[in-house]
Amino acid sequence: MIYESVIEQLSRRGIDSPRLEARMLIAAVKNLEPSQVSRDTELSNQELQRLEQYLQRRLAHEPIDKILGQKEFYKYQFFVSSNVLSPRCDTELLLETVLDLVRKKCFSRVLELGVGSGCVLLSLLKEVEHLEGVGVDISPKALEICAKNAERLAVEKRCQLLCQSWTNTDLIHTISQKFDLVFSNPPYIVSADIHQLEPEVKNFDPLVALDGGKDGLDCYRQIAGFAPELLNDCGYIVLEIGKGQAQDVRTIFESQSFRHINTFKDLSEIERVLVFQKA
Helix, strand or coil: CHHHHHHHHHHHCCCCCHHHHHHHHHHHHHCCCHHHCCCCCCCCHHHHHHHHHHHHHHHCCCCHHHHHCEEEECCEEEECCCCCCCCCCCHHHHHHHHHHHHHHHCCCEEEEECCCCCHHHHHHHHHCCCCEEEEEECCHHHHHHHHHHHHHCCCHHHEEEEECCCCCCCHHHHHCCCEEEEEECCCCECHHHHHHCCHHHHCCCCHHHCECCCCCCHHHHHHHHHHHHHEEEEEEEEEECCCCCHHHHHHHHHCCCEEEEEEEECCCCCEEEEEEEEC
16 A cells, blocks of 8 residues: 555654655645545556655655645745745744734834745735735745745735845845834854754755854844844844844843843743844
């Protein structure tokens, strides 16, 4: 039975959730929902060939979302590729924190630094109809994916995308506007630790979205330096951070006259999201 065979091969390779992933792969080639796949599901020769291609890629530890070209985040499906960081469940906490602030404060304009696939910014725009957003990313290919997702969620008219590095001193002049809120999930992995990451991450996510420099804090220093010029008076900045980075990031932003407002922990009780306000 093909279903059991796929499960066995995935399990031998140490893939987490082999049954779920087997259903997902078979569902993709059959154009079904994973819940519709069972051990009795039959495949044509053409479908078997396509499944074998997908399976070999997964056995090489390519993430299943990169194979299928999309991944669910929050309430929505997003196109993904090797040019964008795969959306993480932990990053939903960043979205929920930003969404809560936008609703409570009735913000009208927000900026995401390192927009990638757009999973956070576009989900936010989808949830708040009046909101306008700008997404900045250094990768033109990532912005192509983001633009496709904006169209998919029908928020493209309220979303401006800019291809630029936040290390560029012209960023502030290019944007030429201020925001109620800036948020980011910047690269925060220590450079020397990247080789220790799971192959699904180090081999298939873009390095530029992972590498946070020698101590993992380079991007936070950069953002803290120019963020005050992008924010309206008393504006907010919300950041996702890595494990054990909370105090260091607080020190960086408080030295730039930001006031720490709150810290939120993820489901593993790791400090994951920090909220600051422009003093």
